[in-house]
Amino acid sequence: xxxxxxxxxxxxxxxxxxxxxxxxxxxxxxxxxxxxxxxxxxxxxxxxxxxxxxxxxxxxxxxxxxxxxxxxxxxxxxxxxxxxxxxxxxxxxxxxxxxxxxxxxxxxxxxxxxxxxxxxxxxxxxxxxxxxxxxxxxxxxxxxxxxxxxxxxxxxxxxxxxxxxxxxxxxxxxxxxxxxxxxxxxxxxxxxxxxxxxxxxxxxxxxxxxxxxxxxxxxxxxxxxxxxxxxxxxxxxxxxxxxxxxxxxxxxxxxxxxxxxxxxxxxxxxxxxxxxxxxxxxxxxxxxxxxxxxxxxxxxxxxxxxxxxxxxxxxxxxxxxxxxxxxxxxxxxxxxxxxxxxxxxxxxxxxxxxxxxxxxxxxxxxxxxxxxxxxxxxxxxxxxxxxxxxxxxxxxxxxxxxxxxxxxxxxxxxxxxxxxxxxxxxxxxxxxxxxxxxxxxxx
Numbered sequence: 001x002x003x004x005x006x007x008x009x010x011x012x013x014x015x016x017x018x019x020x021x022x023x024x025x026x027x028x029x030x031x032x033x034x035x036x037x038x039x040x041x042x043x044x045x046x047x048x049x050x051x052x053x054x055x056x057x058x059x060x061x062x063x064x065x066x067x068x069x070x071x072x073x074x075x076x077x078x079x080x081x082x083x084x085x086x087x088x089x090x091x092x093x094x095x096x097x098x099x100x101x102x103x104x105x106x107x108x109x110x111x112x113x114x115x116x117x118x119x120x121x122x123x124x125x126x127x128x129x130x131x132x133x134x135x136x137x138x139x140x141x142x143x144x145x146x147x148x149x150x151x152x153x154x155x156x157x158x159x160x161x162x163x164x165x166x167x168x169x170x171x172x173x174x175x176x177x178x179x180x181x182x183x184x185x186x187x188x189x190x191x192x193x194x195x196x197x198x199x200x201x202x203x204x205x206x207x208x209x210x211x212x213x214x215x216x217x218x219x220x221x222x223x224x225x226x227x228x229x230x231x232x233x234x235x236x237x238x239x240x241x242x243x244x245x246x247x248x249x250x251x252x253x254x255x256x257x258x259x260x261x262x263x264x265x266x267x268x269x270x271x272x273x274x275x276x277x278x279x280x281x282x283x284x285x286x287x288x289x290x291x292x293x294x295x296x297x298x299x300x301x302x303x304x305x306x307x308x309x310x311x312x313x314x315x316x317x318x319x320x321x322x323x324x325x326x327x328x329x330x331x332x333x334x335x336x337x338x339x340x341x342x343x344x345x346x347x348x349x350x351x352x353x354x355x356x357x358x359x360x361x362x363x364x365x366x367x368x369x370x371x372x373x374x375x376x377x378x379x380x381x382x383x384x385x386x387x388x389x390x391x392x393x394x395x396x397x398x399x400x401x402x403x404x405x406x407x408x409x410x411x412x413x414x415x416x417x418x419x420x421x422x423x424x425x426x427x428x429x430x431x432x433x434x435x436x437x438x439x440x441x442x443x
Contacts, residue, residue, distance in 0.1 A: 007083075007300045011312040016320075020293030022163035026154070026170040027289030028282070035278045036174075040181040041195050042343045045132075047271040047350055049192050050343065052132030054274035055123065055258055059116055059137060061251030063108040067101050067148040068247045072295075073240020075155045076380050077232060078221070079296045083303025088224075094156065094214075096226035097236060101152055105145035112141045123259070129267060135193045143200030146207040153210025159296040160220040162213065169206040177202025239384035243375075249396035256403050257415065264412050265353065272353035273415075275343045276361050279336075280368075280419070283328040287321060287369035291376035298380035307442035314377065314443040321369040332362040353412070360416035367423035374430035381441055386433055394426035 009015045042050040074097040081090040120133045150173075157166035177198050184194025214222050254277075261269030294317060301310040332339075336358045344350040371394050378387035399422040406414030406421065 007297060007304075011309045011316065013316060013320075016294065016297075016313065016316055019163065019297060020290050022167040023158055023293030024286055024289035026163075026167040027285040027292065029167075029171050029174050031278075031282045031285035032174065035282060036178050037181060037195060037199060038274065038278055039342055040178075040185055041192060042271075044182075044185045045192055045195075047344060047348065048126075048129050048267060049132050049195075050274050051267050051270040052129050052136055052192060053195070054254070054270055054277065055120070055125070055129070055133050056116075056137045056140070058251035058255045058258075059112060059119060060140065061247045061254070063112045063141070063144060064148060064151060065244045065247035065251075066104050066108065067151050069240035069244030070097055070101055070104070070236050071152040071155050071240065072243040072379055073238065073384060074152075074232075074236035075159050075296065076239045076299045076382055077235045078156075079159050079299040080303040080382060082220070083300040087220075089227075091222055091224045092227040093229060093232045093236075094221050095223045096228055096232065098149070098152060098214075098223075099226050100233065101148050102145055105148045108148075109141050109144035112137070112144070116141075123262070126267065132192050135191065136196045139193045139196035140200060142197075143204060146204040147200065149207035149210060150203045150205075153206050153214070155292060156221055157206075157210065157213065158292060160213075162219075163293065165209070165213065166206070169209050173202040173205035176205060235382070235384075237384075239379055239382055239387070241384050241388040243379065243387075243391065245388050245392040245395065249392065249399070253395065253399050253403070256400070260403065260407055260415055261412075264407070264415070268350050269353060269412070271344070271350045272357060275340055275350070275354040276357045276416075278343075279332060279339055279358055280361060280364065283332055283365050284368050284372065286324050286328060287372040290317070290320065290324070290369075291373045295376055295380040298377060299382070302381050302441065310441070310443050317373060317377075318370070321373055325366055325369050329362060329365045332365060333359060336362070356413075357416040360413070361419050363420040364423040367420070367427040371423060371426045371430050374434060377443075378433070378437075383437070386437065390426070390430055390433060393429055394422065398422035398425040 038050055038053060041053055074093070078090045078094050078097075081087075081093070116137050117134060120130050125133065154166050154170070157163065157169075180198035180201060181195055184190045184198055185192075188194060190197070213219060216222060257273050258270050261273050265272075294313060297313060298310065301307075301313065336355055340351055340354045340358060344354060371390065375387045375390040375394070378384075378390065399418060402418035402421045403415070406418050408414070410417065
């Protein structure tokens, strides 16, 4: 490895942000063009179509869950080996995990086609919304393998010190998505199927660039003859299990939200919660981007056993997340009405539901950043078990408890309070784990 690289530089605010900001910009932009996707769908097709996009999200989460696990867990394992000066072995593992992801893509795409109509049929949807769901997901699944490669290459570009390239790919893919949204929906009248194709092609940009980049032997990570090491696959799976759990339970919890809103206020409620998820996702992407951005540094310093740098990086990260938390909370509360009005006009019944819900759900932004970072930090430290406990508790256990109790007590208002309540419980658990393992890892 060259002596002058991002990992050998001092841990200063400037150097950390230089490493992390491209990833933050990338994740923010990805969430932004997801919002724009929803904007085109809701304005050019209607709020029923917007509901359908959200109703397909759980199946998409299930399809991509294993790939997410291997990408995040594999990145931690591989960068630890690079830190241990085992570059050749790291590249063999890297290539092997990419091959596994392609195989997973074929299998999960086929499963998606088999189960989707059965799932939609169980929701008692109107015929219009059912057709929207089928048309959107059937096109989206065509791009399963490029999307899985995008998930992987995004993280591996960051790990290889190419975070700026990863950012450029995401921006280019986002712009392509937005342009194609308009062209395919408004010009060619392809409806919600056009939105799915636009999304798939936008995501494919990173996949194509990643194949070109990692085919070059001068890249820190590059394709070589893969070596099947079951230990590597096991470590990647266990280290990334928290991220897979997050993807899986996000899908399950989204289903719970959708079913609850269908019960209390019908399909308008699903549209309203979709808008709120877009707003929360946009704010949360700042935390996710930062955590993804510094994770390779944490893994490298851990592999190098450089406790001084590790301690300084973790302390600085908590301070940065605190600033982001205050800014995102104030922005979300201040801009609630303008944000909601982009998706639904004030005379639409969805508007009032979404405005009320967003003001309550925004309270979760105080806690989300610390929870995201805590789980990501333990993944980077190759402690997949604790990371999984934190992620699973936060995204599923606490959320399910809140969703089972609060709506019964407070109706629709209880649905809005479920996310802040779950995040508050999660931060309490994160603090316990953070303190328990502080001495072991030296952060």
